[in-house]
Amino acid sequence: MIYLVLTVGPVIAAISLGGGARHGQNLAPLIGRALGILAMAMLLLQFLTSGRFEQISGRIGLDRTMGFHRVAAGALLLVIVGHIAGFMFRAQSWAPDVLLARLAAMITSTGLLGGTLAAGILLLLVLWAKYLRHQMARYEIWRLLHGGLAVAAMVLALRHSFVHARLFADPLGTGTIIVLAVIALGSIGIIYVWRLYQGRAQGFVVDAVHTRAPGIAELILRGPKDGAFRFTAGQFAWLTLGRRHSVTDNPFSILSLPSELPRLRFMIRDAGDMTHTVPALVPGTPVAIDGPHGSFTLQKVDISKPVLLIAGGIGIVPVLGVLAQLAEYRITSPVYLLLAVRDGAELRLLRDQLPGLQENLDLRALCLFEHGEGDVPTNIENITVQKARYDQTHLVRLLDGQDAAEMVAFVCGPPVMMDAAIDDLAVMGVLDANIRMERFDYDAANDIISRRQRQHFTLILTAGVVITVLATILSVWM
Ligand SMILES: Cc1cc2nc3c(=O)[nH]c(=O)nc-3n(C[C@H](O)[C@H](O)[C@H](O)COP(=O)(O)OP(=O)(O)OC[C@H]3O[C@@H](n4cnc5c(N)ncnc54)[C@H](O)[C@@H]3O)c2cc1C
Structure with missing residues (x-):
């Protein structure tokens, strides 16, 4: 609802106060204009759904936020196509050669250059994020370019809106877009300037680094005793790490x-x-922290x-963070842990973490490994170790008749396993x-919940377009 109000609101404001639509006027360019305003608002809101704002992602979940960001980016491109098409169809003749000539004139027009470039950049961003991201050697470079190009598209689109297209002849439509632009620019400032300052001010430094399994290190940070950093397990x-930006x-x-x-531990x-x-970090190295983020916690969970x-x-x-929290709460209901790793040696991770927790929990664990030797943590009770790849039968075996529909489930792992496990949970009746x-x-989420979420997002975004078009049509009729 908030998203719809923020995106369709400027359109309605522009139409009702300054649209100047007259009865009998050609609808196509009016719809094109309204879709342009909608596209501008959608573009500006993309900065808020970048996943870095705990106020949003902490409430609805980071994966849902990122899922929305991606679906909305695709929808934004379609709205831009509608915006351009609206002006193409302003001609009396809809003959293909006339429409193409009009499109060519728009693309090559110097007055429309800002808008054309913004649309081109957005197309590049969406295609790159969807198909080529993993081919970039370094994720950070991709992220930097993604953010930088998005800002460039925003500036060009704003210039196009205000300077060329006179989209906002009315004060309310203009005002709402300016507010959204300030929010978008402010969000960039918060992420890359304020958060960096704040992250360093937390005063965390490396305390120690230990190798816990092949290729896996535990990083221990130490903060000031009276530090302000708070989080939920x-x-x-x-x-x-260090003095990088x-x-x-x-x-x-x-x-x-x-x-x-003030100690924080990570496993990397x-x-x-x-x-x-x-693994080579030396004690005393400063570490800036932006967080906490995420909703993979026991908050609002019926334990x-x-x-x-x-x-x-x-x-x-x-x-393990959630498990340790359950142990600290000393919950009495049973806790089931299914861990699947590729290399059996990684099961060593549990040897250091689980034993202390077992004293306070009714814990049963099933550990699966695909190759190597299952490094069985002999100091742990109620644990079964098996050489196998995860499938639903393992879940059924671990639960041993316990009704899954009555359970609360936490899932974190590689994409393919997560998709399989979430689909299995849904089949077993977990809400x-x-x-x-x-x-x-x-990027890879393809489980039943993510698919349902994407349908939900598509519905919201379609509603935005439908309201925009209907409002424009009504403005001409009334
Ligand atoms: C919410 C969340 C929590 C995570 N928790 C842990 C954890 O506890 N322990 C752990 O070992 N790893 C964790 N990761 C994954 C970790 O962020 C990446 O492995 C790490 O950023 C790779 O950085 P790199 O520079 O070494 O790799 P790169 O050389 O930049 O890339 C190597 C691979 O890692 C992926 N990657 C890089 N950066 C990210 C990123 N920011 N988000 C997602 N994937 C990325 C790339 O797509 C690539 O496939 C987590 C990721 C997310 C999103």
């Missing part, structure tokens, strides 16, 4: 509990150029119900609202 933070920061789940502050897998440097935790690979980190998920890779 299972959340994550963006870390900037925050555009190079990376997200990591917090392994430790809030009660361990060597996945690329930044994570590769973690009187049995809890099911499903983790794949390094996805065990936030799951969407009782499934918490944390994705380390948002």
Whole structure:
């Protein structure tokens, strides 16, 4: 609702106060104009759904925020196509050669250059994010270019709106777009200037680094005793190691509990150029922290119900955070942990983390590994270790007759496993609202909940376009 009000609001304001539509006027350019205003508002709001605002992603979930960001980007392109088409169809003749000539004239017009460039950049951004992102060697460079090009598109589109297109002949339409532009620019300032300052001011430094399994290091940070950093178990933070700028920061789940502050622990897998440097970090290295973020927590979770935790690979980190919190709460309902790793040696991670927790929990665990030796944590009770790849039969076996529909589930792991596990949970009757998920890779989500969410987003975005078109038609009739 908020999104609809913020995007359709400027359109209605522009139409009702300054549109100047007269009865009998050609509808196509009026609809084109209204869609242009809608596109401008949608573009500006893309900055708020970039996933860095806890006020948004903390409430609706980071994966949902990022999912919306992507669906809205595609919809924005379609709205821009509608905007251009509206002006193409202003000609009396709709013959293909006339329409093409008009399109060519618009694209080559110097007056429309800002708008043409903005549309081109947005098309590039969407195609790049969807198809080519993983071919870029460094994620940080992709992110930097994505943000930089988005800002360039915004500036060009604003110039096009105000200077050329006189889209906002009325004060209210203009005012709302200016407010949205200030919010968008402010959000960039908050992420890249204020958050960096704030992250450094938290005063965290490296305390120690320990290798816990092949390619996996535990990073321990130490903050000031009276530090202001607060979080909930299972959340994550963006870390900037050393004195680099925050555009190079990376997200990591917090392994430790809030009660361990001012110490913070992370478990980091060597996945690329930044994570590769973690084992060599020397004590005292400053670490800027932007966080906490995420909703993979026990907040608003009914912990009187049995809890099911499903983790794949390094996805065990936030799951262990939640598990440790359950142990601290000493909940009496049973807790089930299913961990699947590729290399059996990674099961060593549990050896350091689980034993202390078991004293306070009714915990049953099933660990799966695909190759190597299952490094069985012999100091843990009620744990079964098996050489296998995850499928639903393992879930059924672990739950041993417990009704899954009565459970609260937490899932974090590689995309394919997450999709399979979430689909299995849905089949077993776990309600969407009782499934918490944390994705380390948002692009790949293809489980039943994500698909349903995308349909929901498409509905919201379609409603925005339909209201815009209907409002324009009504303005001509009335
Ligand atoms: C919410 C969240 C929590 C995470 N928690 C952990 C954790 O607890 N432990 C852990 O080891 N890893 C975690 N990750 C993944 C971690 O952020 C990436 O592995 C890390 O950023 C890779 O950085 P790099 O510079 O070493 O790799 P790069 O060389 O930049 O890239 C290597 C691979 O990592 C992916 N990647 C890089 N940066 C990110 C990013 N910002 N978000 C998603 N994928 C990225 C790239 O697509 C590429 O496939 C988490 C990711 C997210 C989104």
